[in-house]
């Protein structure tokens with residue numbers, strides 16, 4: 001989740017974020033236990049069935065124990081593909097944090113330079129930073145329009161726009177985004193009535209579109225999120241001036257202050273406080289937490305979110321998602337009940 005695509009882009013590579021596949025896991029079952037999250041099992045499965053043969057290198061980050069296991073399994077499966085493991089400091093507010101963060105980005109840059117067999121020029125890195133920033137800014141504009149009720153894009157449509165940014169050439173994607181944003185601004189569309197919701201959670205993999213569609217079909221309008229395939233991915237820009245490695249190190253820290261992540265440790269920010277504030281800004285009436293089954297960082301942090309939301313009387317619903325099965329009908333009943341509760345609360349406080 002913390003890979004600086006800017007560095008790979010400046011190296012002349014096409015960085016893409018590996019996605020969970022909707023396909024059932026087959027051979028991957030032999031490599032990782034079923035208690036690994038769907039994302040890691042799917043990644044290993046894709047490696048085993050040859051889906052990643054087109055890649056020259058794969059970079060894993062160290063944001064959870066399951067990803068460590070997945071990196072080893074992929075390395076075993078793809079002996080001819082360079083598998084880089086990127087170790088980032090996870091303690092975010094110590095006196096040495098910024099220095100160590102800078103070091104890790106420098107090591108990554110050197111590793112990429114060694115791999116492509118030429119230096120990554122400063123000018124190229126500055127140019128890549130500008131393209132990535134512009135891409136994030138345009139995506140945030142779509143988010144602002146959605147929160148302001150000026151576009152009627154569904155949560156799935158917005159997810160497609162963010163997800164395509166993760167896998168496409170950033171320049172091509174940015175050019176398409178410029179057109180999309182200008183169209184949306186020229187032809188505003190008011191969304192239908194509904195309960196305003198914030199969607200939270202789901203690191204690494206995108207929530208299944210059928211779940212997002214079902215939530216909206218039940219009568220909700222998603223007005224904000226902190227999903228990785230959403231605002232978490234686009235929240236923070238990299239400083240365009242000065243030393244780019246310094247700027248990337250600062251960006252890495254600023255991202256966690258902007259949208260706190262439970263895979264990082266930072267005493268002076270709280271994910272729950274961030275969520276409550278975000279909902280206030282978005283004028284959201286409730287929140288649905290999408291938790292990928294067996295996602296340990298999320299499971300460990302969720303009780304704090306639950307406790308804070310109950311203390312503040314803000315309604316939320318936890319939905320645990322699985323790679324394999326979606327019991328859509330039973331989920332639908334839970335979402336309908338939740339939305340009814342939110343609606344009645346709104347009527348009482350009106």
Ligand code: SF4
Pocket residue numbers: 037038039040063064065066067203204205263292294295296297298
């Ligand atoms: S952070 Fe959660 S979803 Fe991501 S790899 Fe780790 S366990 Fe899986």
